[in-house]
Amino acid sequence: MDIDRKKSTYLTLGILFMILLSLIRWGGETLQYLFYLRVPLISGALLFMLPIICIYLLPSMLGNLFVLKNKWRMSLVIPGAVATGLGIVIIGGIIGTNAAARFNVSPCPLLEALLQDDALTPYLFALILAFPTAWAAYWSSGPASKEMSNTDRKIGVAIGSILSLLLMGAIYWARTGETVSWVSDMLLMIISILPSEARAGLVKDDQLTPGLVTASAFLAVSTILYLIGLLLYRPKIKKDRWQLPALSYVLGLLLIFSFLFGLLTFVLDYYRVPVLLSFLAVSALAYKLWKVDHYYDIRPTPTEPPKPDDFIGALKERLAHQQGRRTLVVVCASGGGIQAAGWTSMVLTGLQKRLGKDFTQAIGLISSVSGGSVGTLHFLDRFGNEGAPEDSELNAIFNASTEDSLGATGWGLVYPDLWRFSGLPFLHTQPRDRGAAIETDWKSFMKSPNATLRDWVDPIKQGKLPVPVFNATIVEDGRHYLISPMTFATEPLEGLEFNRLYPQHDMDASTAALLSATFPYVTPITRNSEEDDSQSKVTPVFHVADGGFFDNFGIVSAVDWLNEQVLPKRVELEIERVLLVEIRAFPDEEPLQTASRKNVGFLMSLFGPLLTVLAARNSTQAQRNEDIVNDLKTKWTAKDIDIFDFKISFPKNIPFFEIPTQTGYENIDQYTTALKDEKKAYTPPLSWTLTKKQKDAIRNAWEILNQDQSSSVAELEKVWSRK
Structure with missing residues (x-):
């Protein structure tokens, strides 16, 4: 650390110390008010700073939250932000107005005036808190993402403003309505149970104290x-389904947290009860008592699973269109959220357009992981009887793979998962959690949404479909978990597979993709639902996580399959060569030459071990996969089998989510100049939503590779053409 940095550090610490000292000396109660108001203060800061947190601090994970697809979504987000702001202000007003009576501190006239009868101040503060979110949504949905025209954005803002006024008017009017009177009477009855000294700040002269009536009206609305939202926006398997934007659910969670936790702190701080710790304890106890868990569905089936040797006949049928010596294509699709889903579908459909249907018909296996499994699901869903999708379906495959599903996840988080986490696991709805909700959304874009793994067995044996492997990871011991319609020759130490664990069960193909794509915290880790409690037979129970924890590239399954089940039968199958196509959703990274100066001190001391584990996982997988592919090539090249490896990675220097060069608002451009970075490195979204601009970036990336005569795609075409 240089001298200037030391001076600035000491100066900052000195200023903070002086502020703290002044707060303590100023009446001695300012810190007490800050403590009692901690929930509304934190919530208000989060709401006001939400665009900065999402767009500038966490752009790859949360930046797309503010990108709205149409004017109707815009019109719903704006009143949602206003409602959240109003809830925060009401709770802050209740605490600030009644803290003097409840906690025996000096009154604060500014806070006491906040919730006076007929006061419009709370609504003004709510608009101030909501403005950054409304503005960020308006800005992000225009030139920054190419989602909406200026006209649509303005219409959305106009409708949203009207709805916001109606919402505030409804709450203002409802304070005197019969419903609120009934709620107030109930609150008075509940509060009367408390000892007389504990009612301070809650009841005065047999009436609720200021703000509680308004809070009752707000709670009712x-x-x-x-x-x-529970009934109207429930995810359904429906092509023209209407979905709330994910931002609405984020605002809803913030509102629930601020309103309920704010009220609980006001009531329970009197008893010195730690609200958050108590809530977590109740939640943990409910999970324990009711044995709460997340499940995926498997169901009994009368059909027997395929045998490992069935691969031979299936491959013969699959490659029957090739005359003489044959070429087998094996595809490995990496993980990476919706970016991987889009890139996988773009590469697979792009290769068919460039090389023809006979190339797709030569694909014998697709080993996919995480987002790559979602792209694979939609690719296989539209296969025809010729062993490949029709050319007219190729664009639909990409569109289905890149459709927004984050709203469905938000619905599952705000409804069934929130109930479960709040100690109310006995409340049920369908879909049952955020994982099932996003799977339901994926099915909306499938041609055969109810297809199961066993449904795919006959088409695979007839050569109409390549063998899919949806790679996942077993949580309990970290082993590889292969989910496929076919049966592999894996040993227990090499990994587990669905058909061997549950030979008399089946699952939806979309469920297999979901298990492979259990993106951390976006979708929950789940266990199988079917459990036989008889003494003679117990169904194995395992929790399943994202396949990227074991192998984020899908290489291991493909190489094991080639080594153990296919190439030993090369003479019978008449296979002359193997083309291994690695679809990688992100640009290839060069090894670091030096570490960033930012990762020092507190950050490294606190998160260093975790950062090491994550970095080592990625580098270890890359090195291991490179070694086993090289070993595969060396082993079988010596036995007259040519093996070619093509890595089709997303190219570098593709513009993605960045601040536009011109926003169209000259007064704002001058403040965003410092944030512009025309050469900013590619930053993919780590969520399940893409903007139109990001979808265009994926299309443009493929065109760049398609036109580059030195790219891996061009090399693949040269080798493929030498039949």
Whole structure:
């Protein structure tokens, strides 16, 4: 650390110390008010700073939250932000107005005036808190993402403003309505149970203290809207389904947290009860008592699973269109969220357009991971009887793979998963959690949404479909988990596979993709639902996580299959060569030459071990996969089998989510100049939503590779053409 940095550090610490000292000396109660108001202060700061947190601090993970697809979504987000701001202000007003009576501190006139009868101040503060979110949504949905025209954005803002005024008017009017009177009476009855000294700040002269009536009105209106969201926006397998934007659910969670936790702190701080710790304890106890878990569905089936030797006949049928010595194509699709889903589908459909259907018909195996499994699911879903998708379906495959599914995840998080986490696991709805919700959404874009793994067995044996492997990871011991319609020759130490664990069971193909794509915290880790409690037979129970934890590239399954089940039968199959196509959703990274100066001190001391584990996982997988592919080539080249390896990675220097050069607002451009970076490295979204601009970036990336005569795609075409 240089001298200037030391000076600035000491100066900052000195300023913070002086501020703290002044707060303590100023009446001695300022810190107490800050403590009692901690929930609304934190919530208000989060709401006001939400665009900065999402767009500038965490752009790859949360930046797309503010990108809205149409004017109707815009019109719903704006009142959602206003409602969240209003809930925060109401709770802050209740605590600030009644803290003097409840906690025996000096009154604060500014806070006491906040919730006076007929006061419009809370609504003004709510608009101030909501403005950054509304503005960021308006800005992000225009030139920054190419989602909406200026006209549509303005219409959305106009409708959203009207809805916001109606919402605030409904709450203002509802304070005197019969429903609120009934709620107030119930609150008075509940509060009367408390000892007389504990009612301070809650009841005065047999009436609720200021703000609680307004809070009752707000709670009544919010509950109605919450139930409407539960019923109206429930994910369904429906082509023209209407989905709330994910940002609405984020705002909903923030509102629930601020409103309920704010009220609980106001009531329980009197008893010195730690609200958050108590809530977590109740949640953990509910999980324990009710044995709460997340499940995926498997169901009994009368059909027997395929045998490992069935691969031989299936491959013969699959490659029957090739005359003489044959070429087998094996595809490995890497993980990486919706970016991987889009890139996998773009490469597979792009190769068919460039090399013809006979190339797709030569694909014998697709080993996919995480987002690559979602792209594979939609690719296989539209296969025809010729062993490949029709050319008219190729664009639909890419569109299905890149459709927004984050809203469905938000619905599952705000409804069934929130109930479960809040100690109410006995409340049930369908879909049952956020994982099932996103799977339901994927099915909306499938041609055969109810297809199961066993449904794919006959088409595979007839050569109409390549063998898919949806790679996942067993949580309990970290082993490889292969989910496929076919049966592999894996040993227990090499990994587990679905057909061997559950030979008399089946699952939806979309469920297999979901298990492979259990992106951390976006979708929950799940266990199998079917459990036989008889003494004679117990169904094995394992929790399943994203396949990227074991192998994020899908290489291991493909190489094991070639080594153990296919190439030993090369003479019978008449296979002359193997083309291994690695679809990688991200640009290839060069080894670091030096570490960043930012990762020092507190960050490295606190998160260093975790950062090491994550970095070692990626580098270890890359090195291991490179070694086993080289060993495969060496082993079988010596036995007159040519093996070619093609890595089709997303190219570098593709513009993705960045601040536009011109926003169209000259007064704002001058402040964003410092944030512009025309040469900014590619930053993919790590969520399940893409903007139109990002979809265009994937298309443009493929065109760049397609036109580059030195690219891996061009090399693949040269080798493929030498039949």
